[in-house]
Amino acid sequence: MKGTVSKRMVIEESSDNMKDYLNSTFDATYANIELRPLGILVRIIKGTINFTWVIPFYQLVIYKGDYSSLYAQGRFVRFRKDGAFEQSKPFLHKLMRQKAKYESKYDFLNFK
Template sequence: MLLNISYNRSETKEKINKEVGTPFTLLERIKLNGSGSPKLQITSTSIEIHNLLILDINTNICNIELRPKGIIVMFRSLLETYALIIPYYKLNLYKGKSEEYSVYKDHYFIKIKADNPAIHKFMLKILDYKADNALPQIEDIR
C-alpha cells in the first residue's frame, strides 16, 4: 500500500497501524538498538514510485522504519512524504550486487544503494526480525 503521509490524518494512521502494527515503545527501540535506518539512496523503483520521484530534481533518498508486523519505506517528492507499507509476510528482501538491496512488495519495489556497513547491518536486522514475526495472523488475512 502506497500512501501519502504528509498530513496528520487519523484514518491514515489507523491503516498503517493495522498493516504493520503501532510504533515500538522507547524501551523496545533501545533493546533493538534503534528501529530506523540510516539515509538510503534510491537507485531504481517500480513505475508508480518512479512517477512520484521524477516530479522534483532532488536526490532520491528514503529511510526504513521497523514495526512489529512489518516495515515502512518513506520517501519525499516535492513537499509530500510518501510511505510504502509492507507487512513481513509480503516483504521480499534481496541483496543484488554487493552494493545494492531490493525491497519488494507485490508489484512495488525499491532498489537501494548499500555503500555503508550500517546499511548492511540494518538489513540483517530486518531479516532477523522478519524471521521471528513473519507468519500472518488470522486478523491480517481478513
C-alpha cells in the first residue's frame, strides 16, 4: 500500500478499555492510522510508548458526525476535528473506499 498513513490526529475521547493506552487528562494523546490491505493499524502515541491497535476491515465501523470515530472489538476512539484532522480527510476517504472495496467481495445480496 506504499506506506499510506494519516496525519497525526488528537484523540478526543475513547472507551474505558482504552484509557490505559492514553495520556492523562491534561496531555493530548495522538494517533495516526496506517492503511493495510486487509485492515488498518491505529498507532496511539503515549509519550515515548506506542500502542498499535490492529483492526481488520470486517470489524471496523467508522462514524462521522460532530466527531469522527473508529469502533471495533468493543473499543472506540474519537478524533478531535482540528487542522490535522482536516489534513487527513483525503486519507480517510481513501480508507472508506478501501473498506468498501473489501466488503464488495462478500456481497451476499447480489446472487448471480
